[in-house]
Amino acid sequence: MTIINVLLPLAIADAYSYELPEHLHVNIGDFVEVPLGSRKMIGVVWPSKPNQKIVSKTKLKLVISAVEMQPLSMQLIKFINWVCDYYISPKGMGLRLVLNVPEAIGQVQNIAAVCLGSGQLERSTKAREQVLNAIQKGEIYKKSELAKRAGVGTGVVDGLLKMGVLSHSQMPKFAKFEAPKTNHNLAELAQDQQIAAKSICNAIDANKFETFLLDGVTGSGKTEVYFAALAATIKQGKQAVVLLPEIALTVDFLQRFENRFGVKPAPWHSGLSKGARERVWRAIASGEAKIVIGARSALFLPFVNLGLIVVDEEHDGAYKQDSGVLYHARDMAVVRANIGKFPLVLASATPSLETYLNATSGKYTHLVLEKRHGGAKMPHVKAIDLRANAPQNENGNQRFLSEPLITAMRAKLAKNEQSLLFLNRRGYAPLTLCRACGHRIACPQCDAWLVEHRHNGRLMCHHCGISTKKPTACPECEVEDKLVACGPGVERIFEEAQELFPEARIELLSSDMHMSVDELQRRLAIITNGECDIIIGTQMIAKGHHFPHLTLVGVVDADLGLENGDPRAAERTYQLLNQVAGRAGREQKQGNVLLQTYTPDSPVMRAMIAQDREAFYKAEAYGRELAALPPFGRLASIVVSSKEQKKAFEFARAMIDQSPKVTGMVILGPAPAPMGFVRGRHRVRVLARAPKGFKMQDWLKSGMLSLKPKGDLKVQTDTDPYSFF
Ligand code: ADP
Ligand code: ZN
Numbered sequence: 001m002t003i004i005n006v007l008l009p010l011a012i013a014d015a016y017s018y019e020l021p022e023h024l025h026v027n028i029g030d031f032v033e034v035p036l037g038s039r040k041m042i043g044v045v046w047p048s049k050p051n052q053k054i055v056s057k058t059k060l061k062l063v064i065s066a067v068e069m070q071p072l073s074m075q076l077i078k079f080i081n082w083v084c085d086y087y088i089s090p091k092g093m094g095l096r097l098v099l100n101v102p103e104a105i106g107q108v109q110n111i112a113a114v115c116l117g118s119g120q121l122e123r124s125t126k127a128r129e130q131v132l133n134a135i136q137k138g139e140i141y142k143k144s145e146l147a148k149r150a151g152v153g154t155g156v157v158d159g160l161l162k163m164g165v166l167s168h169s170q171m172p173k174f175a176k177f178e179a180p181k182t183n184h185n186l187a188e189l190a191q192d193q194q195i196a197a198k199s200i201c202n203a204i205d206a207n208k209f210e211t212f213l214l215d216g217v218t219g220s221g222k223t224e225v226y227f228a229a230l231a232a233t234i235k236q237g238k239q240a241v242v243l244l245p246e247i248a249l250t251v252d253f254l255q256r257f258e259n260r261f262g263v264k265p266a267p268w269h270s271g272l273s274k275g276a277r278e279r280v281w282r283a284i285a286s287g288e289a290k291i292v293i294g295a296r297s298a299l300f301l302p303f304v305n306l307g308l309i310v311v312d313e314e315h316d317g318a319y320k321q322d323s324g325v326l327y328h329a330r331d332m333a334v335v336r337a338n339i340g341k342f343p344l345v346l347a348s349a350t351p352s353l354e355t356y357l358n359a360t361s362g363k364y365t366h367l368v369l370e371k372r373h374g375g376a377k378m379p380h381v382k383a384i385d386l387r388a389n390a391p392q393n394e395n396g397n398q399r400f401l402s403e404p405l406i407t408a409m410r411a412k413l414a415k416n417e418q419s420l421l422f423l424n425r426r427g428y429a430p431l432t433l434c435r436a437c438g439h440r441i442a443c444p445q446c447d448a449w450l451v452e453h454r455h456n457g458r459l460m461c462h463h464c465g466i467s468t469k470k471p472t473a474c475p476e477c478e479v480e481d482k483l484v485a486c487g488p489g490v491e492r493i494f495e496e497a498q499e500l501f502p503e504a505r506i507e508l509l510s511s512d513m514h515m516s517v518d519e520l521q522r523r524l525a526i527i528t529n530g531e532c533d534i535i536i537g538t539q540m541i542a543k544g545h546h547f548p549h550l551t552l553v554g555v556v557d558a559d560l561g562l563e564n565g566d567p568r569a570a571e572r573t574y575q576l577l578n579q580v581a582g583r584a585g586r587e588q589k590q591g592n593v594l595l596q597t598y599t600p601d602s603p604v605m606r607a608m609i610a611q612d613r614e615a616f617y618k619a620e621a622y623g624r625e626l627a628a629l630p631p632f633g634r635l636a637s638i639v640v641s642s643k644e645q646k647k648a649f650e651f652a653r654a655m656i657d658q659s660p661k662v663t664g665m666v667i668l669g670p671a672p673a674p675m676g677f678v679r680g681r682h683r684v685r686v687l688a689r690a691p692k693g694f695k696m697q698d699w700l701k702s703g704m705l706s707l708k709p710k711g712d713l714k715v716q717t718d719t720d721p722y723s724f725f
Pocket of ligand 1: 190193219220222223224225546
């Protein structure tokens with residue numbers, strides 16, 4: 001009797017054992033259909049654990065059938081096991097990250113089509129002639145497609161099929177991905193680019209695991225460098241994946257790839273249709289698609305011979321998955337490259353402190369591009385101290401733009417140059433206050449104020465998404481017309497700019513405006529063509545874009561994000577400000593950046609003004625080392641939630657009582673999480689801090705997590721947390 005392990009893509013900790021019928025033969029990685037309760041499910045034959053003894057107390061169920069398709073590679077299986085062990089997640093959830101396109105499991109079926117037949121045309125009509133003109137011998141079309149080409153209804157095609165003039169045929173369901181042309185449109189690399197590209201290509205040729213930090217200011221030509229590395233990987237016959245934060249995955253970027261390589265890459269992001277996902281998944285599994293450009297989940301695609309991973313904007317917080325398996329795609333990219341023995345490129349103008357220290361200590365190979373390509377200069381950065389330059393309120397209206405910023409914008413307008421106002425806050429105002437009773441309108445099910453969105457007249461919770469129509473009377477004291485908006489969101493800045501510069505052409509871009517891709521493209525084109533004077537936007541405008549006419553960036557609230565109790569708050573603020581600043585003066589004209597701040601002397605603002613990155617990293621590293629925070633120590637966050645706060649607290653305390661005492665381990669909490677109430681559930685947090693190198697996972701599993709939550713209690717464990725809400 002042969003017993004095999006089969007992992008199913010469900011929230012189950014490990015693979016289940018099944019008996020393999022005599023007539024079936026399978027290997028590790030093969031897809032099989034098995035019974036599960038009264039259902040049937042497709043899973044993957046999984047390796048047994050090192051000391052696994054298969055003892056079957058009851059009779060094992062039989063595998064139903066083997067599914068005909070390319071098996072999962074051993075490399076991917078090892079990777080899934082590694083990721084799930086690290087993040088203490090059920091293996092089945094790891095497999096689900098791979099098998100998230102159910103349509104792609106099994107052989108792809110051809111679809112019905114038509115071609116020319118051998119029958120005679122009995123009676124010619126204009127419509128029939130049109131069809132026959134639209135199809136040549138040897139060509140195959142879907143019926144509807146042929147009718148469309150000919151400009152007739154499908155009935156005409158049916159008629160010709162009946163006569164035998166056309167006959168039934170079959171065609172592949174999906175168009176093929178063409179191989180990228182490595183020499184299609186070569187950029188001549190500058191010397192520093194050449195040195196960097198050569199270093200990466202050497203590792204590619206040597207099939208060697210090596211992590212590179214490609215570290216260069218915005219506009220220094222990092223993309224061109226890793227394009228050269230992609231070309232080298234393709235020449236080797238291997239596949240490569242470029243990861244980008246979802247928000248930077250613009251049509252622009254895909255177009256740039258196409259310009260360089262003559263063909264479209266395989267895209268992977270949340271906006272793909274079902275059909276497009278199936279096409280990409282299958283093309284990767286078969287090895288047909290060579291280059292994938294995708295969001296973090298592209299790391300779990302079933303490549304057959306992956307030879308390079310590029311993580312662009314490696315410092316971006318969007319690489320951390322926030323539900324299910326809480327993986328960090330940049331960290332796990334290092335793991336996948338290590339398992340597969342191939343190189344990895346992390347690119348950024350403002351690397352994460354973790355990556356920066358790994359590069360300066362020699363663990364990663366540090367490749368530096370110091371200057372902007374083509375001689376564009378770095379922008380001049382200045383702070384506007386809001387304590388001395390408070391914006392002047394007008395007719396009782398709160399104002400947010402200070403005089404120096406307004407003056408600078410006016411000067412740009414006069415010179416026909418563009419300005420950008422950046423505020424990382426969606427909506428009109430973050431708080432609505434009643435002037436009669438002082439009541440602040442909060443979300444009924446979260447610890448958060450409701451944010452006013454004026455374009456649709458609603459108050460919205462940015463945590464759970466609920467929204468209500470903005471009332472005219474205070475919900476507390478019922479007095480009419482006393483509600484006032486407090487603080488700015490981008491919509492309000494847009495309103496202020498319109499009043500200040502009535503003659504200017506202004507574009508507002510915010511991620512909550514739910515623009516179609518076409519609409520977004522149209523607006524970006526307006527900006528690129530210089531048909532706009534002032535751009536106002538949230539984070540979505542900070543990344544990746546190249547606006548040739550933009551020479552002034554004004555940051556409305558540079559302090560935003562600094563005071564939120566997150567150990568990486570300063571680092572993140574610095575990265576974001578740098579990225580926004582990098583939009584200014586990307587061509588010949590000098591760019592200027594003005595930061596409105598109440599803390600011009602904080603390390604972040606000082607580093608921005610002096611453009612002294614190294615000083616910032618030094619100070620930041622020193623502070624984190626003193627506090628034993630990552631990367632000098634390790635953190636795990638355990639959030640217990642329940643509808644009753646008392647229950648959550650009791651359980652969290654019981655968990656702590658269970659955990660073995662270890663010297664050097666500090667347990668903080670339980671305490672209400674910074675967002676202590678979300679979607680109607682109370683959240684209580686425990687933070688565990690351990691010395692670097694400590695096996696946090698084993699400690700958690702043998703202690704806190706050995707206590708199983710009951711009833712409505714839920715426990716979420718995050719090893720290496722990035723979100724501290
Ligand atoms: P980064 O990725 O570092 O921000 P990019 O690769 O986007 O920089 O380069 C910035 C600009 O310079 C782009 O418009 C790019 O096309 C151009 N560029 C970079 N390197 C070269 C090169 N070797 N030859 C021609 N143009 C280049
Ligand atoms: Zn809410």
